[in-house]
Amino acid sequence: MTQGIPPFFIAGANPRIVATTALEISDGSQASSSEDQTPPTQPYEADPAPPFFNPREVEGDGFVFPEMRSPPVSLNHDTAYFNAGSLSPRSVHAVPALFVEEQYVLARHVMRYIDCGRYGAMSKVVAITRKGKHIVWQQAIRSCVPAAISMLALDRGKVFLAEEITYPVTNNEVQTKYIRKAGFEPKSYPLQGGFFVKVTQLEQILRQTGPGLLHLMHPTLESHMVVLDEISVSKWCATIREPYHGNMLTVKLYHFMEWIGQEFIELCNPIKSSL
Numbered sequence: 001m002t003q004g005i006p007p008f009f010i011a012g013a014n015p016r017i018v019a020t021t022a023l024e025i026s027d028g029s030q031a032s033s034s035e036d037q038t039p040p041t042q043p044y045e046a047d048p049a050p051p052f053f054n055p056r057e058v059e060g061d062g063f064v065f066p067e068m069r070s071p072p073v074s075l076n077h078d079t080a081y082f083n084a085g086s087l088s089p090r091s092v093h094a095v096p097a098l099f100v101e102e103q104y105v106l107a108r109h110v111m112r113y114i115d116c117g118r119y120g121a122m123s124k125v126v127a128i129t130r131k132g133k134h135i136v137w138q139q140a141i142r143s144c145v146p147a148a149i150s151m152l153a154l155d156r157g158k159v160f161l162a163e164e165i166t167y168p169v170t171n172n173e174v175q176t177k178y179i180r181k182a183g184f185e186p187k188s189y190p191l192q193g194g195f196f197v198k199v200t201q202l203e204q205i206l207r208q209t210g211p212g213l214l215h216l217m218h219p220t221l222e223s224h225m226v227v228l229d230e231i232s233v234s235k236w237c238a239t240i241r242e243p244y245h246g247n248m249l250t251v252k253l254y255h256f257m258e259w260i261g262q263e264f265i266e267l268c269n270p271i272k273s274s275l
Contacts, residue, residue, distance in 0.1 A: 063110040063130060066247035070097070071138045097220045099242055100251055106237055107250040111135055116154070117162040125165075126154070129248055133229065136160075137246025142168035144225045146178050147243035148213055151227050152267050155211070158183035184267035191264060195257040202231045205264055214240070215261035228264065 059065060109129050116126035127135040134154035138147035146164035153159055159182045169175055179186045189205050191198045202214070206228065214228040227241040231253075239250045 057107075057110045057130065059110055062112040064112070065108050065110055066127075066135075066245070067124075069137070069245060071141055071143070071244060073141055097244070099218070099221065099244055100249070100256070104252045104255055105249055106252060109239075109248040109250070111248065117160050119162065124246070126160075127246070133241065133248060135241050135246055135248055136165060136243060138243040139166045140168055142170075144243045145169040145175050145213075148225045148227050148241070149178055149182050149184075149267070151241050151243070152211060152213070153182040153184070156267075179265075179267060180270075182267070183270070185270050187266040187268050189264045189266065191260060191262055195260070196233075198260045199231060199233055199253060199257050202228065202260070202264060203233055205266075206231060209266040212267060213265040215263045215265075216259040217261050218259050223261075224259075 057063075111127035111129050113121040113124050113127045115121050119125040125137050125139065127137075129135065132155070134151045136147040136150045136154070138144050143165050146161040146167065146169065150161045150165060153161070161178060161182055164178055164181070169178070176186060187209075189201075189209075191201055193201070206212075211227055211229045214226050216224045216226060218224045221244060224244070226243070228238065229241065229248075230239040230250075232238070233253075236253050237250050238253060238256055239248070241248045
């Protein structure tokens, strides 16, 4: 792992998969595309300083709260340079980045680093939570997509993209290739409408599919991919696995819902031919 890398990042291209499935509301009508506004009162907005760590989780038995870190620059697959007098490489694609400010974090979840493929536990690349959710820290400036795919692949006993998490993703064709290499077929759910409509759509989708890939348009990271595990309108929060810092967070929907992109991707098992 390269040390001393500043928190620089620009994610891969805006992911789009050809196959789409329109989400219908329970009464059979299509979701409204109007720009619905956030309800005026939310349960967490009145509290500007929520707990940074999950009070229901404690460190121990090898489980620790995640450290704050940024992905290393991949010298084989990134465009890097060195400043005069510094031995730390920087990416030409990079900008300073922080995924979310602490006042919007409701919980950080403990995890235990594990051996996985060529990455030993000491490298702190792959971890697992107490609930058995895998976390993969991306190993290149723009490799959020293969890292997010690998989290779900490890959850389900599929192929860990050990080499690909050091590659940048630059187009949708490569993204689809990675999903298939991991042992899945992508199923895309387009997200339409305003912020609140998208949150409602995602809550309904997760009831059908379970965790999947969520495209974000982050103000600093730009195009970014995370694993969405839970989202709740009533609790006004979302639980995600975020590959840039390599951790699992529960965050307020305030701000997060503004970043939700145009697509949620379910990773489906391939249909076996009867021939």
